[in-house]
Amino acid sequence: MGNKRFETLFDCFRHGTDAVVECQACGHWIPLTMVTLLKMDGIEPSFPFWRAERRFRCSKCGQKRSRVYPGTRPHEWKGNR
Numbered sequence: 620m621g622n623k624r625f626e627t628l629f630d631c632f633r634h635g636t637d638a639v640v641e642c643q644a645c646g647h648w649i650p651l652t653m654v655t656l657l658k659m660d661g662i663e664p665s666f667p668f669w670r671a672e673r674r675f676r677c678s679k680c681g682q683k684r685s686r687v688y689p690g691t692r693p694h695e696w697k698g699n700r
């Protein structure tokens with residue numbers, strides 16, 4: 620992914636990847652594709668990652684400690700945001 624800038628969810632899709640939502644409490648994660656995202660209430664592709672993170676509650680442990688980053692699986696993303 621090089622030096623492309625990723626600031627919003629839409630940046631992921633624009634650069635040809637998906638996003639990953641990972642729970643920092645239990646490690647549960649889900650892929651966040653454009654299709655998935657558009658079905659969700661209260662979240663928009665234009666949201667920056669930090670704003671999207673506030674919207675997610677883990678479906679497994681119920682905590683709100685999500686981290687959102689570009690990629691198709693956890694820890695694929697090595698860059699800065």
Ligand SMILES: [Zn+2]
Pocket residue numbers: 642643644645646647677678679680681682
């Ligand atoms: Zn969790």
